[in-house]
Amino acid sequence: MKKTYSEENYLKAIYHISKNENKVSLKAIADSLENNPASVIDMLRKLKEKQLITYDKTQGAILTASGETVALDIIRKHRLWEVFLVEKLHYDWAEVHPIAEQLEHIHDDQLAKRLDDFLGNPAFDPHGDPIPANGKMPVYANKRLSELEISQSGKVGSVRDTSTPFLKYLKQLNLGLGSKIEVLDKLDFDQSMIIAIDGSEPRTVSSKMTDNILLITE
Amino acid sequence: MKKTYSEENYLKAIYHISKNENKVSLKAIADSLENNPASVIDMLRKLKEKQLITYDKTQGAILTASGETVALDIIRKHRLWEVFLVEKLHYDWAEVHPIAEQLEHIHDDQLAKRLDDFLGNPAFDPHGDPIPANGKMPVYANKRLSELEISQSGKVGSVRDTSTPFLKYLKQLNLGLGSKIEVLDKLDFDQSMIIAIDGSEPRTVSSKMTDNILLITE
DNA sequence: CTCATGTATTAGGTTAGACTAATTTTGTAT
DNA sequence: ATACAAAATTAGTCTAACCTAATACATGAG
16 A cells, blocks of 8 residues: 555654654654644544554554554665765765655665665664664664663663673662663763663662663664 | 645656647646646646746747756756666666656755766766756757657757768758758658658658658757 | 643644536637 | 637635644643
């Protein structure tokens, strides 16, 4: 079934929001697309009818399997085109986003594959974000905890410091590979953070600690 | 001023029609875009208001200077993308048109230039059509007279047979470089043509003659 | 518990770009 | 000159995707 430019953008937005928040609210979508909530609800109804998402006000929007397939396809094309623009056309990585926003909507059965091959099957786009393939977003421990903003979250993918004291400290925090960390607050003066580990009560951790935790955020 | 996808397609269609017919009628545009004449007239009004064309029913649609600039820009991008798709992504030349129809509408100030450089500043697209540059369509003697259909026309750009008898024959016909030839009729059984040279009275010419005249049709 | 505030929803309107179904104009053949 | 067909035009409709303004609901602070 053919998707419109606009439908594709909604699906993409829902995908991205769902990676940073546990609920994809109407308002979050409206903010992200800079559309009016009244417009958003219309589109959500339409996407629901097409079985690309489920939606109700308490659960928020959730991509169905086919909705996620579409979203990942668009994100894949976006990131491949960004690689093209930077590697082949020598754009600065900061300029390419708005162009890729247009290019990602070009429809052709073979295009993504051919572009991917031409570019040498890159794993990351110029911003370091992984490029989806085979309908899945590759999972990497790609972000230091210290890079997260307040209210963002991720799963522990690896640690950079493997010294015994550090690992003991982590154990004491009840933190291991796969633990979910949510950033509740950041203290500006020393970059320490207040975090929740697997939803438990808040803990304060130093910047030395947050620099050494690598998270899976996609 | 920003142009919509649809406006750009109308301007492109008007440009192409104007190269093959002496009047760009409403009906011709409607046929070319496979739109309803009622839709076309609305758009022509809009393009007229934006001063991209002039239009009245007797003259038909005529691109203004700025309208032609837009049309040539779109055609340039279309043809550059076709080169990219064939040369870099190894598409067959027959498959690329519908993809280029989408790519031609990507807006970015630097994109055409960068793509052009990346492709090595090609002069022709994979179909042999010239790629506009500097706001102008390059002029080449690119079509044999024998390839024209009835009612099409072109200007003589060069001749393939430069033997004295042939050139004498041309002189006798009052035909030289720059002469305008219009095809009035084609005879199926021996491919001979009835043509008007610079609007004078019809002459019948053989396929041997029409195969050796190269015309400028763009 | 209640009320203020934020979030969700409804109702109705706008614009671009298409459509169908008349109607008018134009050009052409007899 | 007439009459017919083709082309142009008008009037009114439709859909997608947006909007504003008003209303309903939910939730957390006092």
